[in-house]
Amino acid sequence: xxxxxxxxxxxxxxxxxxxxxxxxxxxxxxxxxxxxxxxxxxxxxxxxxxxxxxx
Amino acid sequence: xxxxxxxxxxxxxxxxxxxxxxxxxxxxxxxxxxxxxxxxxxxxxxxxxxxxxxxxxxxxxxxxxxxxxxxxxxxxxxxxxxxxxxxxxxxxxxxxxxxxxxxxxxxxxxxxxxxxxxxxxxxxxxxxxxxxxxxxxxxxxxxxxxxxxxxxxxxxxxxxxxxxxxxxxxxxxxxxxxxxxxxxxxxxxxxxxxxxxxxxxxxxxxxxxxxxxxxxxxxxxxxxxxxxxxxxxxxxxxxxxxxxxxxxxxxxxxxxxxxxxxxxxxxxxxxxxxxxxxxxxxxxxxxxxxxxxxxxxxxxxxxxxxxxxxxxxxxxx
Numbered sequence: 001x002x003x004x005x006x007x008x009x010x011x012x013x014x015x016x017x018x019x020x021x022x023x024x025x026x027x028x029x030x031x032x033x034x035x036x037x038x039x040x041x042x043x044x045x046x047x048x049x050x051x052x053x054x055x
Numbered sequence: 056x057x058x059x060x061x062x063x064x065x066x067x068x069x070x071x072x073x074x075x076x077x078x079x080x081x082x083x084x085x086x087x088x089x090x091x092x093x094x095x096x097x098x099x100x101x102x103x104x105x106x107x108x109x110x111x112x113x114x115x116x117x118x119x120x121x122x123x124x125x126x127x128x129x130x131x132x133x134x135x136x137x138x139x140x141x142x143x144x145x146x147x148x149x150x151x152x153x154x155x156x157x158x159x160x161x162x163x164x165x166x167x168x169x170x171x172x173x174x175x176x177x178x179x180x181x182x183x184x185x186x187x188x189x190x191x192x193x194x195x196x197x198x199x200x201x202x203x204x205x206x207x208x209x210x211x212x213x214x215x216x217x218x219x220x221x222x223x224x225x226x227x228x229x230x231x232x233x234x235x236x237x238x239x240x241x242x243x244x245x246x247x248x249x250x251x252x253x254x255x256x257x258x259x260x261x262x263x264x265x266x267x268x269x270x271x272x273x274x275x276x277x278x279x280x281x282x283x284x285x286x287x288x289x290x291x292x293x294x295x296x297x298x299x300x301x302x303x304x305x306x307x308x309x310x311x312x313x314x315x316x317x318x319x320x321x322x323x324x325x326x327x328x329x330x331x332x333x334x335x336x337x338x339x340x341x342x343x344x345x346x347x348x349x350x351x352x353x354x355x356x357x358x359x360x361x362x363x364x365x366x367x368x369x370x371x372x
């Protein structure tokens with residue numbers, strides 16, 4: 001791989017890209033788990049009352 | 056987590072002169088290591104016991120949420136500890152491979168990670184479970200990071216005695232998650248872990264004294280010498296062994312717990328006496344360190360098992 005010119009800024013290595021991708025996936029999974037947790041806890045706390053709302 | 060503006064100077068506790076303008080090379084595994092998973096497993100276990108033995112009913116989902124928040128809060132405190140102690144960790148064999156001293160992660164990343172999880176776990180526990188438990192978790196994190204890590208650890212040989220309280224809070228937080236209050240039972244569980252911590256850590260510090268001395272951490276064997284440490288280990292074990300039987304006397308543990316706590320306490324005492332009379336080498340200290348982990352695990356496992364058994368019998372009768 002040729003040396004990047006200064007104009008290119010920071011160029012990630014393949015390993016850095018792989019790690020960044022893995023970190024991104026971990027963050028996405030954590031956020032999805034948090035959404036699921038909030039959903040389930042809402043159902044548990046409100047029970048049938050979750051459907052009881054003014055229309 | 057990885058974006059740092061060009062030329063930004065984010066010097067960490069390591070005091071490095073390097074300008075951190077490089078992208079992060081930390082892996083997911085490094086972030087998990089920041090949470091101190093082995094410590095976290097003990098926290099989860101003792102907090103679970105607090106949740107299970109607390110009177111009253113808690114919905115399993117709420118119980119799970121409480122446990123998750125306590126685990127994440129404990130992990131966050133561990134991450135903040137690793138951020139602040141990176142300079143010490145770099146000088147100790149046992150901790151030199153941690154993400155920051157090993158150079159795989161910048162201190163700022165650990166700080167951001169620890170703060171985010173600390174605030175998140177406290178807010179979620181406070182809003183989804185109850186405010187008192189959330190406040191107690193916030194105090195636990197504050198105690199571990201500020202009182203123990205930033206203040207006591209580098210300034211007094213009593214660091215792990217007072218700082219041990221941070222590790223003793225989880226069963227109280229677990230109990231508070233169910234009841235929204237504290238009574239004598241969780242305080243007894245707190246005291247058991249509190250008095251267990253000094254003999255446990257000082258047994259380790261006895262044979263790791265060189266490591267601590269090199270890092271400049273004033274552990275008791277470094278400051279007062281091995282003879283005084285051996286004496287103090289025995290004194291704390293003398294307090295711990297009868298205290299561990301207290302749940303049986305007070306009626307919130309059954310006879311099986313009483314027998315296990317008495318026998319295991321006697322073994323702890325016997326090993327502490329061996330440590331006291333040991334003049335050369337650290338065979339007894341290693342034995343005490345290893346057994347102390349089993350001891351605490353046994354106490355809480357039996358409490359948990361008895362409660363589970365009672366629940367089953369309660370349904371059958």
